[in-house]
Amino acid sequence: xxxxxxxxxxxxxxPVCVVGLGLIGGSVLRAADRAGRRTWGxxxxxxxxxxxxxxxxxxxxxxxxxxxxxxxxxxxxVIAVPAPAVTATLTAIALHAPNCSITDVVSVKAEIAAAxxxxxxxxxxxxxHPMAGKSASGWGVGSADLxxxxxxxxxxxxxxxxxIWRQVAQLAFDCGSVVVPAESAEHDxxxxxxxxxxxxxxxxxxxxxxxxxxxxxGLAAGSFRDGTRVAGSAPSLVQxxxxxxxDALLVALDEALEMLQDARTELSDRSSTATLVNAGHxxxxxxxxxxxxxxxxxxPGQDGWIDDMRDAGRRGGRLHHL
Amino acid sequence: xxxxxxxxxxxxxxPVCVVGLGLIGGSVLRAADRAGRRTWGxxxxxxxxxxxxxxxxxxxxxxxxxxxxxxxxxxxxVIAVPAPAVTATLTAIALHAPNCSITDVVSVKAEIAAAxxxxxxxxxxxxxHPMAGKSASGWGVGSADLxxxxxxxxxxxxxxxxxIWRQVAQLAFDCGSVVVPAESAEHDxxxxxxxxxxxxxxxxxxxxxxxxxxxxxGLAAGSFRDGTRVAGSAPSLVQxxxxxxxDALLVALDEALEMLQDARTELSDRSSTATLVNAGHxxxxxxxxxxxxxxxxxxPGQDGWIDDMRDAGRRGGRLHHL
Numbered sequence: 001x002x003x004x005x006x007x008x009x010x011x012x013x014x015p016v017c018v019v020g021l022g023l024i025g026g027s028v029l030r031a032a033d034r035a036g037r038r039t040w041g042x043x044x045x046x047x048x049x050x051x052x053x054x055x056x057x058x059x060x061x062x063x064x065x066x067x068x069x070x071x072x073x074x075x076x077x078v079i080a081v082p083a084p085a086v087t088a089t090l091t092a093i094a095l096h097a098p099n100c101s102i103t104d105v106v107s108v109k110a111e112i113a114a115a116x117x118x119x120x121x122x123x124x125x126x127x128x129h130p131m132a133g134k135s136a137s138g139w140g141v142g143s144a145d146l147x148x149x150x151x152x153x154x155x156x157x158x159x160x161x162x163x164i165w166r167q168v169a170q171l172a173f174d175c176g177s178v179v180v181p182a183e184s185a186e187h188d189x190x191x192x193x194x195x196x197x198x199x200x201x202x203x204x205x206x207x208x209x210x211x212x213x214x215x216x217x218g219l220a221a222g223s224f225r226d227g228t229r230v231a232g233s234a235p236s237l238v239q240x241x242x243x244x245x246x247d248a249l250l251v252a253l254d255e256a257l258e259m260l261q262d263a264r265t266e267l268s269d270r271s272s273t274a275t276l277v278n279a280g281h282x283x284x285x286x287x288x289x290x291x292x293x294x295x296x297x298x299x300p301g302q303d304g305w306i307d308d309m310r311d312a313g314r315r316g317g318r319l320h321h322l
Numbered sequence: 323x324x325x326x327x328x329x330x331x332x333x334x335x336x337p338v339c340v341v342g343l344g345l346i347g348g349s350v351l352r353a354a355d356r357a358g359r360r361t362w363g364x365x366x367x368x369x370x371x372x373x374x375x376x377x378x379x380x381x382x383x384x385x386x387x388x389x390x391x392x393x394x395x396x397x398x399x400v401i402a403v404p405a406p407a408v409t410a411t412l413t414a415i416a417l418h419a420p421n422c423s424i425t426d427v428v429s430v431k432a433e434i435a436a437a438x439x440x441x442x443x444x445x446x447x448x449x450x451h452p453m454a455g456k457s458a459s460g461w462g463v464g465s466a467d468l469x470x471x472x473x474x475x476x477x478x479x480x481x482x483x484x485x486i487w488r489q490v491a492q493l494a495f496d497c498g499s500v501v502v503p504a505e506s507a508e509h510d511x512x513x514x515x516x517x518x519x520x521x522x523x524x525x526x527x528x529x530x531x532x533x534x535x536x537x538x539x540g541l542a543a544g545s546f547r548d549g550t551r552v553a554g555s556a557p558s559l560v561q562x563x564x565x566x567x568x569d570a571l572l573v574a575l576d577e578a579l580e581m582l583q584d585a586r587t588e589l590s591d592r593s594s595t596a597t598l599v600n601a602g603h604x605x606x607x608x609x610x611x612x613x614x615x616x617x618x619x620x621x622p623g624q625d626g627w628i629d630d631m632r633d634a635g636r637r638g639g640r641l642h643h644l
Binding site: 131132133151153180182186187189190191193194195197198199200201202203204205206207208209210211212213214215216217218219220221222223224225226227228229230231232233234235238239242243246249250252253254255256257259260261263264267268271272273274276277278279280281282283284285286287288290292313314315316318 | 453454455473475502504508509511512513515516517519520521522523524525526527528529530531532533534535536537538539540541542543544545546547548549550551552553554555556557560561564565568571572574575576577578579581582583585586589590593594595596598599600601602603604605606607608609610612614635636637638640
């Protein structure tokens with residue numbers, strides 16, 4: 001049967017069981033379904049379950065039943081609940097589906113990997129983080145196209161099982177993404193720099209502007225508007241994200257503090273901002289001109305594959321297929 | 323003759339002589355001309371003069387001749403040269419047109435006011451700063467519409483002559499702007515917060531991201547892209563802007579450093595970012611929801627008008643006409 005748009009490239013791809021049908025989980029369910037994967041999902045909210053069913057998807061509010069089905073059908077379980085709910089979800093998985101492959105789509109990785117290990121599920125787990133989102137949330141705003149062209153980090157830790165790693169990478173491919181291999185801790189250090197530090201700087205700039213009163217805010221134009229945009233995000237989400245990545249964020253924040261302190265000294269002592277301004281301009285040019293490249297020739301399970309994958313990810317490599 | 327789109331509201335508005343025909347000066351020349359004002363301009367670049375003439379404007383590379391004409395026709399002189407060239411321009415004005423009214427469109431005000439005073443021209447000068455621009459520069463990118471709807475700060479210092487203040491405000495109205503009255507030093511403190519600090523934070527974020535290497539830059543999405551956008555500006559322009567407003571920028575930068583240091587302590591000691599994140603969200607909401615209001619009932623020259631104007635500007639007021 002020829003259905004190129006709906007059939008997974010992986011002939012052995014297992015069904016996909018998504019726990020949590022918000023923006024990200026709901027989009028994974030839709031995208032995996034469109035790729036021809038057998039899918040079902042859980043949400044603890046009856047309204048979300050009803051909405052997913054109304055859109056023609058298989059959803060259920062009974063977590064135990066959903067996980068028991070995952071166990072009997074050897075599904076890949078995708079944890080897509082908010083970070084504070086991950087531990088309870090893992091407890092249920094350990095009870096009802098301890099032999100299933102497990103991944104997640106939460107925005108920090110080391111903390112989740114540790115919670116998985118505490119449940120004795122480490123050998124069944126490979127983490128993930130699709131770099132896509134929206135400011136709105138809930139099933140209704142999800143889309144099968146949310147992950148198209150996005151980078152999807154697949155956790156490449158020492159304990160990674162090559163078969164499960166392949167399953168998680170295949171899910172990313174089926175959702176239209178490219179795979180960036182990275183160790184959990186290394187992922188967390190990277191997103192501290194490019195996702196969590198930006199939020200703290202935006203909050204700071206917003207306060208500094210507002211401290212200037214209506215005169216300052218009334219004169220604010222593009223640089224202030226763009227620099228404070230993400231300060232409009234819900235504080236609870238920003239806090240959860242930043243606090244869940246505390247150690248890596250502290251490192252990035254200390255770097256920023258040192259740069260700003262040095263700039264302060266240079267401006268005060270020599271009336272110059274040359275060092276920071278030139279370094280910043282060069283750095284932004286690096287970002288604008290970055291080139292990604294396709295990782296080829298590394299097979300999960302081969303000798304040294306974990307180190308090779310991590311090294312390739314560090315150098316900007318991305319997998320387009322396996 | 324009925325030409326509502328081309329005739330100035332001010333029946334006594336003097337001709338406008340623009341010195342410097344780059345993006346801002348060239349746009350002032352075009353906008354004042356469209357409002358029905360008699361206009362001419364100077365640029366030291368023959369190419370800019372030719373380009374302005376080709377577009378039908380009266381332009382000349384002979385600064386002495388242009389200023390002598392301003393003197394004989396009692397024009398309002400608009401200084402629109404880059405900050406480092408202001409002193410030389412003032413020297414020429416003192417020589418050739420010492421009795422003309424003078425304003426400027428440079429992005430810092432106290433430094434310019436001091437340079438004006440050093441030339442003995444303080445009683446002929448009222449500064450200005452239209453809050454509009456583009457990243458590109460030169461006559462060719464100017465537009466009569468550049469200032470439409472923008473806030474145009476009119477310097478409201480103790481020495482301000484009410485007649486010249488009116489002339490400068492009328493030029494802003496003729497260019498389609500609303501007038502925000504502010505003392506020079508107060509203007510500089512405001513723009514340090516909403517224009518210069520954003521640049522330093524953007525440069526810092528760009529470097530912190532690039533320090534994460536290709537992995538971090540490859541995962542960067544909206545928050546990093548928006549937060550570093552102005553790090554793409556030409557370093558020489560960013561430096562000139564920030565260094566020309568050194569003292570006010572140091573105050574804003576120290577505030578930012580203190581907030582970030584406090585956030586670092588809270589995150590390290592209590593694994594929380596609540597204080598900064600909540601304050602930043604509230605501040606951004608203030609920006610999003612700010613309301614401006616029209617200043618009425620203050621007449622330049624009346625008793626206490628300078629204090630009244632400054633106070634209204636501080637509270638978000640704007641003049642729509644006089």
